[in-house]
Amino acid sequence: MTTFADLGIDQDIVDAIAAKGIIDAFPIQEQTIPLGLPGQDIIGQAKTGTGKTFGFGVPVVQRLGKDPEHGVKALIVVPTRELAVQVYEDIDLLTSNRSTSVVAIYGGKAYEGQIDQLKAGAQIVVGTPGRLIDLAGQRLLDLSNATEVVLDEADKMLDLGFLADIEKIFQKVPAVRHTQLFSATMPGPIVALARRFMSNPIHIRANDPDEGLTQANIKHLVYRAHSLDKDEVIARILQAEGRGKTVIFTRTKRAAQRLVDELGDRGFNVGGVHGDMGQEQRERSMAAFKAGKRDVLVATDVAARGIDVDDVTHVINHTIPDEDKTYLHRAGRTGRAGKTGIAVTFVDWEDLHKWALINRALEFGQPEPVETYSSSPHLFEDLNIPAGTKGRLTTAPKTQSVKMQRAPxxxxxxxxxxxxxxxxxxxxxxxxxxxxxxxxxxxxxxxxxxxxxxxxxxxxxxxxxxxxxxxxHDGKGGxxxxxxxxxxxxxxxxxxxxxxxxxx
Structure with a gap:
């Protein structure tokens, strides 16, 4: 294995990474960091959960120097708020032994704190397109000296319709700059974007050691389940032996909140992250999940890219995603950093055609999901669920109170x-x-x-x-x-x- 110290990285950055127990570099990091340090434009492509953040973050931090001048010198654009927080934390770790200041700019938070950090001279900005353009339009964010530009999760930018915003941002940064673009997939519009705004980029695809990583490290289970039985099945899966942190994906915000309420009523320590929650609520829920205070997180796809937790053992797709790329990003929340994981997907009867497309694209070889109920023996065997497990950890007290009132x-x-x-x-x-x-x-x-x-x-x-x-008559008066x-x-x-x- 190649260590970070072998890649020509400054010792203070190596020490900062080692303080978190990170010594060896992942393949994408091993290939991109030596090219990024001297200023080569890079298109980095690798599956999610393989360390792309350090792949572009280390060159950015090192190229700015140990004591950069005040003012924005580096811009990292991400598609979602959750990913902005996660990337901010990683970059902040890399700069922990330097005077470099990092600020996260994204919606759902008050402007004042972000503006104060910019005025204080933050050198690295991590932000989402909408808030970046907003502050730049108010002349509160000056990008004219941002010679380091990174687009992270570029394919998600495309999915969310941010390409027009990205073009506006590129118009505000210097024409001569060091640009890096990282993504799990590389659709045509992203390639066209790279050709337009990058200078002779090198396309690095860490596919040999990384290809098949999902197949090798993640066990994929696909069940055809009835919608009325899904909650019971999930509750029993959450009691499987060896289960650690678990992420459950739903298609809609309403379904996510309903499942949070249902699992909480059944006695599980669950939190949620979806669009109907305030940003403070989402951050608190995510922080509690990362810290282990909650071991179940129910999320929508918008939050998927920002869930960077190494010890997630199970991913459950409450509803099947619409395409294979979304499936990969969901499943990529587990089996991270070389660990093993389990991805369980429920397919409704009316969604069988969606699974057929995903199965064909990803070559799973499972054209017909197994019909599964909460009492199916193969469910207990596949997921190592103890025999006799039921879908409730606590008994609702209201059942007892009703009996006490009716007794007399x-x-x-x-x-x-x-x-x-x-x-x-x-x-x-x-x-x-x-x-x-x-x-x-x-x-x-x-x-x-x-x-x-x-x-x-x-x-x-x-x-x-x-x-x-x-x-x-109430019996108490006339x-x-x-x-x-x-x-x-x-x-x-x-x-x-x-x-x-x-x-x-």
Whole structure:
């Protein structure tokens, strides 16, 4: 293995990386760093999770020098907020033994703190296109001296429609500059972008040691599951032996939040990252996941590129992605840094055609996903789930409280029945008189039942009404719930019902 010290990197940067236990360089780093240090334009292509950030970050930091002048000298453009935070943390690590200052510029955060850091003379800016153009348009961000420019995850820029913004940014940086472009895939528009804004770039593709890394290090399991059973299946997977941190991907923000609530109710320590959450909430949730305070993270695809956690053991696709590239980026959250991982994908019946395309593109050799339910034996075998595992860690307390409230009701019903069966017969005579008047208000007679037919069964409806708590009196005063006293209400009923029957 080639170490960072063997690549001609300054010792202070080597020490900063070694402090985090990183000694050996990954293939993409080994190939790009020696070319980037002297200023060669580079197109770096490698699968996600293989260390591209250090591949472009080390040359940027070293080329600025140990004590650069104040002002923006390097610009690193990323597609998402989460990725901006992750890249910022890596670059900040590389500069920990230098006076170089790094600032993250992205939306969802207050302008003031970012502007203050720029005014303080930050030399390296990591940002998303929208906020960068916004601050540059207000003349709060000066890119005229940014001689180091990096586009990270360029294919995601294309997917999110940022190419027009990238062109605007390139118009604000010097014409003579050192440019690096890194991406997991290289579609045609990205290649055209590179030809337009880069000077004789060298295309480096770390495919020999890296090709097949996903196949070798990640176990792919594809199940055809019913949507109503997915939550139960996921809950059982989360109890598999050896499971570490787990990322679950959903297609929509609403589905992500629903799953967070559902798994939390089942007793799992879960957090979420999606577009309906505020930026502070997203950062707190991501920080808790990285720190191990939460071991399950539910996310949408927008956040996928920023989840850079080495010890993710499982990735679960709650809904199948629309294309093979998205699948690779999702699955790439596990099996990082050479570790092993498991990627589980659920395919709904109506999404089988999507899986057929992904299967063909990635050559999985699994054209028909296995029909799977939460009780399927192969699910337990494939994922090493202990036998008898159920999908809930805690019992909801509301079930017990309902039972406690309903327990005394049969006693009250029995008392009511006993009272109805007593010899005075007061209640029975009163109800017979009201029934005979033709006014059914307050009557216990059912439709199509005569007074004679119901006389023998007066106790039954009374018991049922008492048992259900359907009475109008609260038992604590002389008034009914409608604010009228009991005598007034009875008189109103008699008036509305017409004349009382003879002998009443």
């Amino acid at each position: 009701r049969p006693e009250r019903a029995a008392d009511a029945a006993a009272e109805q069966g007593s010899g005075d017969g007061t209640t029975r005579r009163r109800r017979r008189r009201r029934g005979g008047s033709g006014d059914k208000v307050g009557s216990t007679f059912t439709e199509g039942t005569t007074a004679n037919e119901s006389a023998s069964s007066d106790a039954a409806p009374t018991v049922e009404r008492d048992a259900e708590g359907a009475g109008t 008034e009914h719930h409608d604010g009228k006293s009991a005598p007034q209400r009875r008189r109103r009923r008699r008036r509305s019902g017409g004349a009382a029957p003879a002998g009443a």
